[in-house]
Amino acid sequence: MFVSAAVVITLMCSCSFRPIFGQDCPSRQEIQGSLKQVQKLLSAHEASYMQSLRNLKKKINLLQSNAGKQLTKAINNTCTKLDAPINGRKLGKSHSVSHEVHFLCDPGYELVGSESRVCQESLTWSGQQPTCRDINECASSPCLNGGTCVDEVNQFSCVCAKGWAGATCQSPLPTFFVTMTNTSAATTAAAGAAAAAASTLPAATTGPFVRPSRCTIVQGTTHCTCEPGYTISGRDTNTCTDIDECELFHNGQAGKLCLHTCVNTPGGYRCSCPVGYNVTRDGRSCKDIDECATRQNNCTKDQMCINTYGGFQCVRVDCPKIPSATYVKTSPMRCERNPCPVDNKACSQAPNSFSYHYLAVVSNLSAPRVMFRVSALRPMGDTLRFSLLGGRQARRHFTVQRSDRLTGQLMLVSPVQGPATLEAEVEMSELEKRVQLGRYITKITMFVSQYEF
Secondary structure (H helix, E strand, O other): OHHHHHHHHHHHHHHHHOOOOOOOOOOHHHHHHHHHHHHHHHHHHHHHHHHHHHHHHHHHHHHHHHHHHHHHHHHHOEOOOOOOOOOEEEEOOOOEOOOEEEEEEOOOEEEEOOOEEEEOOOOOEOOOOOEEEEOOHHHHOOOOOOOEEEEEOOEEEEEOOOOEEOOOOOEEOOOOEEEEEOOOHHHHHHHHHHHHHHHOOOHHHOEOOEEEOEEEEEOOEEEEEOOOOEEEOOOOOOEEEEOOHHHHOOOOOOOOOOOOEEEEEOOEEEEEOOOOEEEOOOOOOEEEOOOOOOOOOOOOOOOEEEEEOOEEEEEOOOOOOEOOEOEEEEEOOEEEEOOOOOOOHHHHHOOOEEEEEEEEEOOOOOOOEEEEEEEOOOOOOOEEEEEEEOHHHHHOOEEEEEEEOOEEEEEEOOOOOOOEEEEEEEEEEEEEOOEEEEEEEEEEEEEEOOOOO
């Protein structure tokens, strides 16, 4: 169109100023006719162009409107907040669609209900709200010799029958008195003198772990007794020696008086806990201090505080740096890949996202055990594949199993002696007719405590 108009104008100008040798110039009427045809073409194309421009503006406005609706929907696209069960903890803070939260119970409690829950597209949570139920330590009848078991939190106590003592009533009650029978008035007087001497022992023979006995004469027989927590040792009926309860009941887990450390005291004992724990109300067990909740930590603003058994960890999530792709943080624990150029194959094969999760466990946790689950709510392909990354080191402690078509789970295969920090990477791949559509990496860091509580 524009070429024809240029030719006509060129011919008109050429014929107006200089004749073209060997050619006849078109007449003025022919040139005017051609110009009218060109004007018609220009008008038609101009109208078509304006119509296309209007249609384009309509499509842009429609896209902007849909984008605004999607943004509003994304903002409101969250499930209701879930609370941690009593005597337990909740792992995971995001309540957006397809995000998971996980639940753990404190030592001495067992989980009843769903271990993990997923925010579904209907904005409801999958599974049931879990509870932490006290484990009945008396179920195995640990009290011996007619003792009565009393179930407590993460422990039990025994009310022993007469004549028995110990955490499980396993030891005969120590004798706290000596009886002396007199056969004459002379011996009776001697016994009386011994009793009097016992009440006036020199200060050198007494102390916090040694006390004088208390002797009385009844019908010619002398009875010597000690204060609770002391016993007469040897033939010296005048002296009471402290009973070392920690040594007496140290054999066997069921017979231990304290969960951690037993400290003998005059006439008794006390229990102590390591740094990061408080002694519980019963005076025997230890409860972890949540340094993150009580702000007893030194994590900076750009770090996240992770409470562990007996301490805490400060972590910072940074998106990975990969030469072929770039990532942006879309939540505190998730990084997603930026759009790839059309012809960049290396970028399209890089992982679509990285998510980070942190677990705190006690030492020597029983195994095998499910530690984490990875699920896909809306798979794009016809196949999901789960695999464990990290090489031989990760495979020493973990394996990945498929629990259903859309879920893979990270399994702890053997107990781990703490303190230790273990890392594992679970890759979920989406495929369509064996062609990879996307890769999603979940990085799990497990902090293992030094203690088994």
